[in-house]
Amino acid sequence: xxxxxxxxxxxxxxxxxxxxxxxxxxxxxxxxxxxxxxxxxxxxxxxxxxxxxxxxxxxxxxxxxxxxxxxxxxxxxxxxxxxxxxxxxxxxxxxxxxxxxxxxxxxxxxxxxxxxxxxxxxxxxxxxxxxxxxxxxxxxxxxxxxxxxxxxxxxxxxxxxxxxxxxxxxxxxxxxxxxxxxxxxxxxx
Amino acid sequence: xxxxxxxxxxxxxxxxxxxxxxxxxxxxxxxxxxxxxxxxxxxxxxxxxxxxxxxxxxxxxxxxxxxxxxxxxxxxxxxxxxxxxxxxxxxxxxxxxxxxxxxxxxxxxxxxxxxxxxxxxxxxxxxxxxxxxxxxxxxxxxxxxxxxxxxxxxxxxxxxxxxxxxxxxxxxxxxxxxxxxxxxxxxxxxxxxxxxxxxxxxxxxxxxxxxxxxxxxxxxxxxxxxxxxxxxxxxxxxxxxxxxxxxxxxxxxxxxxxxxxxxxxxxxxxxxxxxxxxxxxxxxxxxxxxxxxxxxxxxxxxxxxxxxxxxxxxxxxxxxxxxxxxxxxxxxxxxxxxxxxxxxxxxxxxxxxxxxxxxxxxxxxxxxxxxxxxxxxxxxxxxxxxxxxxxxxxxxxxxxxxxxxxxxxxxxxxxxxxxxxxxxxxxxxxxxxxxxxxxxxxxxxxxxxxxxxxxxxxxxxxxxxxxx
Numbered sequence: 001x002x003x004x005x006x007x008x009x010x011x012x013x014x015x016x017x018x019x020x021x022x023x024x025x026x027x028x029x030x031x032x033x034x035x036x037x038x039x040x041x042x043x044x045x046x047x048x049x050x051x052x053x054x055x056x057x058x059x060x061x062x063x064x065x066x067x068x069x070x071x072x073x074x075x076x077x078x079x080x081x082x083x084x085x086x087x088x089x090x091x092x093x094x095x096x097x098x099x100x101x102x103x104x105x106x107x108x109x110x111x112x113x114x115x116x117x118x119x120x121x122x123x124x125x126x127x128x129x130x131x132x133x134x135x136x137x138x139x140x141x142x143x144x145x146x147x148x149x150x151x152x153x154x155x156x157x158x159x160x161x162x163x164x165x166x167x168x169x170x171x172x173x174x175x176x177x178x179x180x181x182x183x184x185x186x187x188x189x
Numbered sequence: 190x191x192x193x194x195x196x197x198x199x200x201x202x203x204x205x206x207x208x209x210x211x212x213x214x215x216x217x218x219x220x221x222x223x224x225x226x227x228x229x230x231x232x233x234x235x236x237x238x239x240x241x242x243x244x245x246x247x248x249x250x251x252x253x254x255x256x257x258x259x260x261x262x263x264x265x266x267x268x269x270x271x272x273x274x275x276x277x278x279x280x281x282x283x284x285x286x287x288x289x290x291x292x293x294x295x296x297x298x299x300x301x302x303x304x305x306x307x308x309x310x311x312x313x314x315x316x317x318x319x320x321x322x323x324x325x326x327x328x329x330x331x332x333x334x335x336x337x338x339x340x341x342x343x344x345x346x347x348x349x350x351x352x353x354x355x356x357x358x359x360x361x362x363x364x365x366x367x368x369x370x371x372x373x374x375x376x377x378x379x380x381x382x383x384x385x386x387x388x389x390x391x392x393x394x395x396x397x398x399x400x401x402x403x404x405x406x407x408x409x410x411x412x413x414x415x416x417x418x419x420x421x422x423x424x425x426x427x428x429x430x431x432x433x434x435x436x437x438x439x440x441x442x443x444x445x446x447x448x449x450x451x452x453x454x455x456x457x458x459x460x461x462x463x464x465x466x467x468x469x470x471x472x473x474x475x476x477x478x479x480x481x482x483x484x485x486x487x488x489x490x491x492x493x494x495x496x497x498x499x500x501x502x503x504x505x506x507x508x509x510x511x512x513x514x515x516x517x518x519x520x521x522x523x524x525x526x527x528x529x530x531x532x533x534x535x536x537x538x539x540x541x542x543x544x545x546x547x548x549x550x551x552x553x554x555x556x557x558x559x560x561x562x563x564x565x566x567x568x569x570x571x572x573x574x575x576x577x578x579x580x581x582x583x584x585x586x587x588x589x590x591x592x593x594x595x596x597x598x599x600x601x602x603x604x605x606x607x608x609x610x611x612x613x614x615x616x617x618x619x620x621x622x623x624x625x626x627x628x629x630x631x632x633x634x635x636x637x638x639x640x641x642x643x644x645x646x647x648x649x650x651x652x653x654x655x656x657x
Binding site: 070071090097113114117182186 | 284647
């Protein structure tokens, strides 16, 4: 690894923490910022699930959602939609990142990777009425990390996950916590 | 008088100046060849002397280099639904993985100018690279426990970037298909039929209606200077060109001489667009031209460099001739006989084992039978059937003109090429069998690929899940 590769991301992270630092100075805490971002993500996720996937696949029965949406000319799954959005945000160095995680992930990339992710998913799994807020250090950089419960809001969630060949859990019920949305904001040291 | 004593350091200065002059000339005026760190990979050697294509600035940093890679390759990766795009690795939760293998940069795995360690697809990293992030794969997939990490990407099962034809749903849907279908033909091309349908009012042109009189008269006058013999030669040449044209799709679609030629008193027939053939063809065949410059035949032209010549080629090409590569290298622009473009045009230059073995293959026999009208259209398999495949999108069937498009990885041939006639299992086995490819598919594929044994297990597990 060359110094150039290290310096660039460090500068970017420093710049973005300045942005969130500025937000803090004007009275918006990282938690408020994360909550606001979450409400946008959550709304878009629900709208896409209900008004696009549910409508076209289950009600009008004209287009299916498929993991291989590109190859099969189908709709992306709601979880893939969320990840595509989050990857776009990553590309733009937006000053925060987010991801959809689960202790029972179909896609193993969505399993918890950091100790905080693991702890947070366990806590919100037990009591979905509260979000989890904490701080963690990743590769020498400090982050504010918020994790929000992702609940089985419809039978479709439960059915698809329970029947999926790669789902490690097959007994989800309606309103169970299926995972969580993690939002990370870099902090000044 | 004092004699100037030539000391050792004087020699030093002279030698240094000389070397600098040679290097300077080579760098600024010459072909820069003295500055190449080592031969470029087969993907880049055609453009290696255009250093700036990749090294945007001298000693440019990794990010500029990355931009240069993406400038040419990003679109293709995106279209193939790249499984490891850079954007996936920008999330800090992957920061630790990046310390093992910095997947944000192409050059982490593809170092240029290192011929001694460069493998297929220009990969320069040790072949067990998947290990860095998927070390515990056997936990999620116990079936994978016996496999070595250097076999993930070399077994025909997985690719780092492009798995667009290797996903389970697709393989399962086609599992159990027979090796060769009874009805085995390629889809017919639709461009001309569609054009004629749309342009019903356009009348085809006959040989008398060509508008090249002026082209030919100026040529005959300037060329033969009163020699009768060569005048008759010229006449017969002209007649043959006119009759070829009159039988071609150009005459059918009312494309006359003047659409491509201008008649500004050149000694030989001159093309429009300053005699730039690619631009002439591109004025109607834009899609094909855009694809052509993405492949190895046209990549030099795509970057505005002089045309590629067979003399510069590396891989199993007859380098004794100096043929330039442009549209008419394969397509005779007057006859437009695609059956020549489909085989003879290729074999005129390509003389590697795979190409040399084509004419003893079953594919070629079928092609001969099709040519003799013993078999229906689309039954034969030519070089073009596989390397310039007919791609079906909705009702259209178009010919892909980037002949490298489906070679990287070759599993891209499954849907658009092999599976027109063969079952998926047979096709996948054949594409992974390098010895069979060299024999140009004379024989049966070596079928000890694990893919379909694993797929059978997965089909069973899926059924169990569904019935739970």
